[in-house]
Amino acid sequence: MEKSESTSGDTPQPWQSYHTVFTNAKAGMDGVDKERVQRIVYEMSKGSKYFENEERKEAFTRRKLESMRAQCAMLTAADISNNRTVADRRILELEATRDLTRIWLHVDMDAFYAAVETLSNPMLKGKPMAVGGMSMISTANYEARRFGVRAAMPGFIARKLCPELIFVPVDFKKYTYYSDLTRKVFQKYDPNFMAASLDEAYLDITNVCKQRGITSGEIAEELRTSVYEETGLMCSAGVGPNRLLAKVLLAIFLIFSVCVYPAWNPPYAFSTQKK
Secondary structure (H helix, E strand, O other): OOOOOOOOOOOOOHHHHOHHHOOOOOOOOOOOOHHHHHHHHHHHHOOOHHHHHHHHHHHHHHHHHHHHHHHHHOOOHHHHHHHHHHHHHHHHHHHHHOOOOOOEEEEEEOOHHHHHHHHHOHHHOOOOEEEEOOOOEEEEOHHHHOOOOOOOOOHHHHHHHOOOOEEEOOOHHHHHHHHHHHHHHHHHHOOOOEEEEOOEEEEEOHHHHHHHOOOHHHHHHHHHHHHHHHHOOOEEEEEEOOHHHHHHHHHHHHHHHHHHOOOOOOOOEEEOOOO
């Protein structure tokens, strides 16, 4: 793996090459001191089974990259030209078969578990909070994410990053109730929507857009508003010609939009369809 630039001379610190412990590519984590988080996670994980497994994975990835570089170095100009021809042919085949006539909307509830807990207990509003416990957290609100706290992080590390972090136990009965409320809204736009999880779904809004004569972006904004009015929770929505692109486009857009959180009106509904 590539090593981060060292802040103390030319020799990188051990946590700077330990990339698997932290990523700030998530809404609400813009501006986090990445090196501080890496260092704390590294120091608190060192010696654990998790740490040993991550070291094995990193070593395996390094060997795989070295093998790929060695194979690449052995390629001749003729090999490269032939492989490029094969790839171009395959691209044309895929282009001929893909369907870009459908309009898919991907909905993702914002920090769902944490948002539900805050809705249930307004005293949590504005305070760094994570759903879970000292062993593992399921999600964190945006106030906690500013400290580098995120889902799938051990709670004891999250508490080190944010000493004032409040833990709330997981309550799936509560989350299921609010998830059902959101799905009632989704059904109005696509009776056959696909639920990916309690807080995520895919809707085919092709017919709705045609019947009402409005754009996918307008549908997305309308759906977001309806979800908020029905549940008091916010969601983000991305639109694309298929489910995968709708999800990927939303993820990319959110990464570049985190700096405007938590205002209600940032363009968290993103569509590739022009008005």
